[in-house]
Amino acid sequence: MGDHTATRNLQLHHNPVFDVSLNVEGGSNYIDDDGRPKRTGTVWTSSAHIITAVIGSGVLSLAWAMAQLGWIAGPIVMVLFSFITYYTSILLAACYRDPVTGKRNYTYSDAVRSNLGALQVKFCGCVQNVALFGISIGFNIAAAISMVDKGFHNPYWLINIANAAIVIHLVGAYQVFAQPIFALVEKTAAKVFPDSQFITKDIKIPIPGFGVYNLNLFRLVWRTFYVIITTLISMILPFFNDVVGFLGALAYWPLTVYFPVEMYIAQKKVPKWSTKWIFLQIISLSVLVIALAAAAGSVSGVVQNLKIYKPFKTSS
Template identity: 30%
Template sequence: MGDLAEEEQQLPLVGSLSSPDASEESIERTGTIWTAVAHIITGVIGAGVLSLAWSTAQLGWIAGPLCILAFAGVTVVSSTLLADCHRYPDSEFGHIRSRSYTQAVKFYLGEKSKRICAVLAQESLWGTGITYTITTATSIRAIQKSNCYHRKGHDAPCAYGITKYMLLYGAVEIVVSQIPDLHNMEWLSVIAAIMSFTYSFIGFGLGLATVIENGMIKGSLTGVPAANTADKLWLAFQALGDIAFAYPYAIILLEIQDTLKSPPPENKTMKKASMLAIFITTFFYLCCGCFGYAAFGNDTPGNLLTGFGFYEPYWLVDLANACIVLHLVGGYQIYCQPVYAFFERWFTQTYPNSLFVTRFFTFKLPSLPPLKVNLFRICFRTAYVVSTTAVAIVFPYFNQVLGVLGALNFWPLAIYFPVEMYFVQRKVSPWTRKWIVLRTFSIICLFVTIIGLIGSIEGLLSAKFG
């Protein structure tokens, strides 16, 4: 039996301007370019990759691949601008680390912008948790259906619900959510990144094999035909929202960058990691999107690996979906840890004398490192996971939810705030060449966000009430 020790410990007030580096000595930063790449790939290659074949089908052979490449380019620009904003120049303290996205917005753009950003950021991260819950449950169900189709034939009525799988996934995430922070998640990100490579490669391989078996490349330059022009536009707009969801990771970039050791400077390491990770993900995105569309044409499913364009070999379909499940267990935590850190810091600063918030219990087991347990952490993180699971049960619509979340958060979080912070950080004067280029870039991305959001909301409402 282990013994339980009690200790009173206040969580560090990270991010306070009066003591910006109060907890620097207590944090051992050991991250490298490879751990950063693992974190990024875990966060980026997720539910979004599975919808890219469908998105390509809606846009056609010209616009589909071009949009994937365009969003890759936008993500490169966004991540480069944001990486330079990790350290904020301060006259009193030299350089202050921005250990979270919202903290960086506060330092550069002020309290009002920080509050707006905080709402959008928490909504984005919370929404990603919902999407990952839907995707994981759908993949578990797909394994059952794949085995059923293999035994009974492809026309068999193999119908299974997904609510119980969402509840199961939520229970697993409640346990995994007790990992303290990103500094303790390198091993989980590495496993998740390997899983993402595996199922992406399987999706690409199955698509290529189907194209070879068909003896032709399906699809057209304009994509899947629709009953009328309005319907075609709605679907194209939703496809843009889906692609927007698949790429940007600005909201977790600074948290990842804060795990990196220096020298070399963290921003240089982060830029290299971002370029490498985006190159890798874009390769898989194009392979899955293009070969999926080439294999199925107008019948391309919304989810490449769970929509049952592929039936055989059933064991390979099962393996791909199992990898999705394992990956999204880690991916969920990559997107939840910033939320946990934000609220736990706020409660610690607001209620510094509350034992419920600040007291830790250390549970010691033989041959294992001590396990520190905090009651507030257990309660808050459990409630958070329950909330994402509950909403996923109510709105289990994969493509539509992806589109809404991607379009809603793409411009403000991936474009607007990074550009505005970069202006302040580099003291870019209005109407200079750099200012005009970046401002035009921001306006174009705003337009894309608006049309993507309109189409995705229409698709979600049609799926729910149509």
């Protein structure tokens, strides 16, 4: 036990996450088995984060989608895709440990890298960036619709509650989904231009009662520019159902189905052409076909709307 404790203390001492070594026996409540700070999330906080991330702008088009499918096909499709998402989430959770070292992967991309290799990570990164940027636009579209929609007026209190709910959701969700894009751009810029004071220098601003705020001019300028651009794009392309449908189709299959299935097959070494392998591939292929069909339908809808669309104008 003493040797194990000493070894763990040495590992923690060289871990950049910690400034000083910690006694494992005394501080076991604060670190996990990888020597990193324990996550403090609970079922409630996790559920709140999932609601913020998943129940986004797309849910606003759910009523329209159900109306197109009808009372029979609509619920069936909802239950089917709920099951697929739940099942692939279980597969994904089983792949967050490195198959060789057994250490936990802390990001989606790290899990893909450890199970499928660097080439797949590039594809994953491209899809995530396309999806994150698109979701940001989708959030702005939802906000615009909540403010300018004229197709439904009564009862007014219901519309006001709906608008308030959307704003509350967007404030948190926009931040959650924008942070990875901010981090990617700022990290890349710092690497490419390490000597640029505009990019790397922090201006310390003392704030009474708060402390010192580090203002970075590059972050201020580029993040403001990003919000303006996504807002303008959402105003120019207010085809809510079609845009959200296309973005959802673009990201759903690779991120929710393809990568979890392929990672699970690689980590568990599922034999090719076995019953389980065939079952997993059928799920992946089926969702791909549906996603392509949904994307094609969304593009067709956008094309039709462009024929009668006038930028920055709403129709009553």
